[in-house]
Amino acid sequence: MEETIDLRELFKIIKRKIWMIVLIGLIFGIVSGVVSVFFITPMYQSSTTLIVNKENSNSETQLSNSDDINYVQKLAYTYSEIITSRAVLGKTISQLGLDISYKKLASCVTVTNITNTQIIKVDVLYKDPKTAREICDTIPAVFDKEIQRIMKVSGVEVIDKAIVSSSPVKPNKIKNVILASAFGVLLGICIAIVQSLMDTKIKTSSDIKEHLDIPVLGIIPKQK
Template identity: 45%
Template sequence: MEETVDLRDYFGIVKKRFWIIALITIISVVVSGVISFFMLSPVYEAKSTLIVNTEKNEETQMITGDQFSVTQKLAVTYGEIIKSRTVLDEVIQNLKLDDKYEGLVNNVTVSPVKDTQIISISVQDTNKEKARDIANEIPKVFKKEAERITKANDIQVIDKAILPQSPIGPNKKMNMALAAVIGGMIGLFVVFFIEYLDNKLKTPQDIEKHLGLPILGVIPNEKLER
């Protein structure tokens, strides 16, 4: 006998043990909230920007297209120099930080601004003053190293990093919303897994469905008064 799948069966399974899904979802959201609000430290981000200039054409006193293209490629190269061990180790030494290179490099993001000669340096840290100081110290060290390595002749700071006022993370609402989704999915898995393990025949329809036997009669489950 071919077995058909009815969506109402699935809705029935969910409805019967919906309290399990709700409980797991609530626990997930509460745990996420406790971690986000009381255990995770706020993360601050400080930014500074640099501009990589190039020599102008001596005849026209203007930057040619080729020179501009080369400068943009240099901006990518400079980004790798900024995150190099030589630069960041000196930053650590100058600011007397307890960080190691492997830890600091993960907190530094260097992004060449598209179609410009500008480089953006972002530093994230749980200490806002520390993030600002690192974002301002990196350009100083980098400029010296760029002149030594690539013979760069004109690198200027556009904006110095200022003290960030508001943290960028953790995103508490997003964490709790994500926890609710994951909790609901885990709850559904648990409910269907319990249903899969439950192989009892509870209704006459279960006998017909799973054993393929016709129902001849049903004995009512009633308490007879004597």
């Protein structure tokens, strides 16, 4: 006979196994907290924003029509790729004397083009807040020289300089503990349901009627 559980029975199972469900949730939450505090390296983020220039014959930035604006916006996407190139990040590593490979630094740098603007946002995620700011400030300076050498055009101007982050952005300890605890509770509920489905013992008169389909003539009371 196929085993099925209605909503009422599900609540009964959860109520009977509530101690186990809560315990599993607590264990997962505690383990997540310990891992977040002692085993995951905190990461700090610094950000800077750049504006792309279009050089005219007078070496001044003028965006007089939609063609100029579209041109500069497309140029911003090209610049974004160059920012994370070996030419830029390699010189950034050299100038700051960082003990890190180009690939590792590239994985720490995120470049975003602000939609429908000529603005580029550069985010640097690093384990040391001061180094994160130094990288974030050095990249635009190196990039400005490289872009003029590579493309023979005017460079970029910094809108907002990077600042030292006062607190890490990763790991988010509270979020990790909440998610791990919720997962533990769901896991506990699943275990309780599986245990109930696998338990074939006859415990009550209703179990006899349901599973054996025979009438109950009488019940012997449990002796105290």
